[in-house]
Amino acid sequence: MKINLMDFSCEELKKLATELGQPAFRGKQLYEWIYKGAESFDDMTNISKEFRQKLDEIAVIGNAKISEKYVSKIDETRKYLLELDDGNFIESVLMKYEYGYTICVSSQVGCKMGCRFCASTLNGWSRNLSPGEILSQVLCVQKDLGQRISNIVMMGIGEPLDNFDNVLKFVELVNAPGGLNIGQRHISISTCGLADKIRILAEKNLQITLLISLHAPDDERRSGIMPVNNRFNISELMSACDYYIEKSGRRISFEYTLISGVNDNLEEADVLAGLLRGKLCHVNLIPVNKVKETGFDKSSRKRVDEFRNRLEKRGISATVRREMGSDINAACGQLRNRKSNIPTE
Numbered sequence: 001m002k003i004n005l006m007d008f009s010c011e012e013l014k015k016l017a018t019e020l021g022q023p024a025f026r027g028k029q030l031y032e033w034i035y036k037g038a039e040s041f042d043d044m045t046n047i048s049k050e051f052r053q054k055l056d057e058i059a060v061i062g063n064a065k066i067s068e069k070y071v072s073k074i075d076e077t078r079k080y081l082l083e084l085d086d087g088n089f090i091e092s093v094l095m096k097y098e099y100g101y102t103i104c105v106s107s108q109v110g111c112k113m114g115c116r117f118c119a120s121t122l123n124g125w126s127r128n129l130s131p132g133e134i135l136s137q138v139l140c141v142q143k144d145l146g147q148r149i150s151n152i153v154m155m156g157i158g159e160p161l162d163n164f165d166n167v168l169k170f171v172e173l174v175n176a177p178g179g180l181n182i183g184q185r186h187i188s189i190s191t192c193g194l195a196d197k198i199r200i201l202a203e204k205n206l207q208i209t210l211l212i213s214l215h216a217p218d219d220e221r222r223s224g225i226m227p228v229n230n231r232f233n234i235s236e237l238m239s240a241c242d243y244y245i246e247k248s249g250r251r252i253s254f255e256y257t258l259i260s261g262v263n264d265n266l267e268e269a270d271v272l273a274g275l276l277r278g279k280l281c282h283v284n285l286i287p288v289n290k291v292k293e294t295g296f297d298k299s300s301r302k303r304v305d306e307f308r309n310r311l312e313k314r315g316i317s318a319t320v321r322r323e324m325g326s327d328i329n330a331a332c333g334q335l336r337n338r339k340s341n342i343p344t345e
């Protein structure tokens with residue numbers, strides 16, 4: 001198997017160059033070409049032909065390639081189905097906000113977590129993405145857009161903390177000043193609640209934003225829609241969150257997707273408020289995206305507002321997440337499923 005140069009930091013590429021009998025600055029040149037969007041070694045005109053041939057034998061620039069692209073006419077949101085070197089497909093979504101462009105990237109091919117409302121997990125998990133494959137989503141979409149992407153959310157296909165080391169390496173890569181130079185405060189990682197990994201993440205002293213997919217305020221209901229709750233229950237999850245807040249000093253955001261008749265009673269808002277009372281946190285409410293197989297429907301707009309008001313009344317700050325790209329609606333995982341002939345809508 002060839003190595004993927006996108007997995008390497010600038011320092012690592014310099015080391016690689018010297019190991020291949022080249023001066024270290026060749027590694028820096030390689031690095032610059034990769035971030036300039038070079039797709040093959042032929043593009044690298046300031047590197048000798050001999051060295052390019054050598055690289056071609058042992059390495060690839062493991063770029064994701066655009067297979068399908070949908071652009072919303074309402075808000076310019078773009079959804080991409082990307083093909084990896086081994087023929088697997090993943091999805092990335094680009095959103096435009098006042099403060100710049102945000103990309104939502106995938107961390108795995110498929111997902112093991114089994115959340116009942118989620119399309120990404122319907123066909124299970126195939127493999128982890130390498131750090132370079134996560135990075136290549138940003139580079140590929142940025143090249144297509146022709147403008148700088150300033151924020152990253154890891155909310156695409158997969159569970160980032162189930163691919164812990166590669167996700168951390170990815171954060172290091174996008175953070176690098178000579179590369180994309182995206183600050184940690186502009187990076188969010190969303191997890192379904194792997195409490196053991198949240199504790200390890202807390203030790204890393206990062207400035208990233210942690211998002212927790214909570215979706216229900218008590219164990220019975222949460223286990224009913226999120227099997228991960230049988231591994232780490234709400235009390236274990238909350239204690240890991242407290243530890244994270246204490247260590248990082250950063251506010252945590254709790255994601256709560258509102259599903260009609262499942263988790264959207266106002267009494268559940270009360271229990272949720274009790275659970276989060278006193279925590280440095282915020283709640284994002286998201287009307288569930290319909291995925292045919294799951295049979296779940298979104299809560300009414302009225303109920304969403306009532307739920308939010310109830311939380312606010314009890315002192316918990318909450319916002320309703322704006323739905324974006326609703327005319328190209330393909331909730332996470334649906335494009336990939338269709339491409340892989342896994343029936344969805």
Ligand code: SAH
Nearest residue numbers: 117118155158159190191192213255288289
């Ligand atoms: N595995 C991570 C990140 C990927 S999912 C996690 O669970 O957080 C990103 C977010 O989308 C999560 O909050 C997830 O619960 C939510 N989500 C998944 N399917 C959804 C759907 N059909 N409608 C609304 N949100 C959904």
